[in-house]
Amino acid sequence: MSPIKLSYQVEKDDFTRAGQASSSIKKVLRQLGIEPQILRKIAIATYEAEMNIIIHSEGGSIDVDISAEKITIIIKDRGPGIENIELAMKVGYSTASQKIRELGFGAGMGLPNIKRCSDEFRIESSYGEYTKLEIVIYIK
Amino acid sequence: MTLKEVQRLLEAEVVSGEEFLQREVKTAFACDLMSDVLAFVDDKTLLLTGLVNSHTIRTAEMMDLSAVVFVRGKKPDDETIELAKENNIVIMTTNHIMYVSSGILFSKGLKGANIVHK
Numbered sequence A: 001m002s003p004i005k006l007s008y009q010v011e012k013d014d015f016t017r018a019g020q021a022s023s024s025i026k027k028v029l030r031q032l033g034i035e036p037q038i039l040r041k042i043a044i045a046t047y048e049a050e051m052n053i054i055i056h057s058e059g060g061s062i063d064v065d066i067s068a069e070k071i072t073i074i075i076k077d078r079g080p081g082i083e084n085i086e087l088a089m090k091v092g093y094s095t096a097s098q099k100i101r102e103l104g105f106g107a108g109m110g111l112p113n114i115k116r117c118s119d120e121f122r123i124e125s126s127y128g129e130y131t132k133l134e135i136v137i138y139i140k
Numbered sequence B: 001m002t003l004k005e006v007q008r009l010l011e012a013e014v015v016s017g018e019e020f021l022q023r024e025v026k027t028a029f030a031c032d033l034m035s036d037v038l039a040f041v042d043d044k045t046l047l048l049t050g051l052v053n054s055h056t057i058r059t060a061e062m063m064d065l066s067a068v069v070f071v072r073g074k075k076p077d078d079e080t081i082e083l084a085k086e087n088n089i090v091i092m093t094t095n096h097i098m099y100v101s102s103g104i105l106f107s108k109g110l111k112g113a114n115i116v117h118k
Helices: A020-031 A036-056 A098-102 A110-117 B003-009 B034-040 B054-062 B078-086 B098-107
Strands: A004-010 A060-066 A070-078 A120-126 A130-138 B013-016 B027-030 B046-049 B067-070 B090-093
Touching (some): A036 A070, A036 B034, B027 B098
Parallel strands (some): B046 B067, B067 B090
Antiparallel strands (some): A004 A060, A070 A130
């Protein structure tokens, strides 16, 4: 299988289209014959990350790189960054607003859940500038 | 338990996916917090929720859940129904509250979902 790349832009506060990128990624990977259990992990990780861009950032992108061995997903957003990554990774810690909570999100489970679904997980952030996640999920 | 049986027991109205009522569900999860559905649920399970918006269906899609029951008589909007149809997800609405809905299904043998404890 030759490498395939997918790229999506995600806008801030765009709750109407929330999940479209993750849905599209899941459908492409399903067509490529990725196993359902792995597909589910990828879908959860990308959906959580997509919601994070919409809820917390000024907008960003999701880039997916598919090879024969693994799926690499880079999620990068613009501002405001994460002040304390260790705290943000803690289950239950959230800075989401009441409005977000009414939508059923913002319980402080997102980042730890992304990590749980990933085989490799890297997070970097520059406060006031950006947050970048690199997720790798093995398919072999 | 088939979805048909779920519908009968909960006296539910099927809003989307009438053609899929022969599907089986082995477990159920009842919750209004999609963050928790995404973090804990490890089964292909039936979701009972009072959170009625398109994000509930998106969550079901990501988790490969085949059916969602909206409790407390809540009705989904057209956008939510459309998204469920696109993804072959069954939506039912029941007038029972979450506690009663869960109790009815549990008493008829539908067990709770296996969850991931971190």
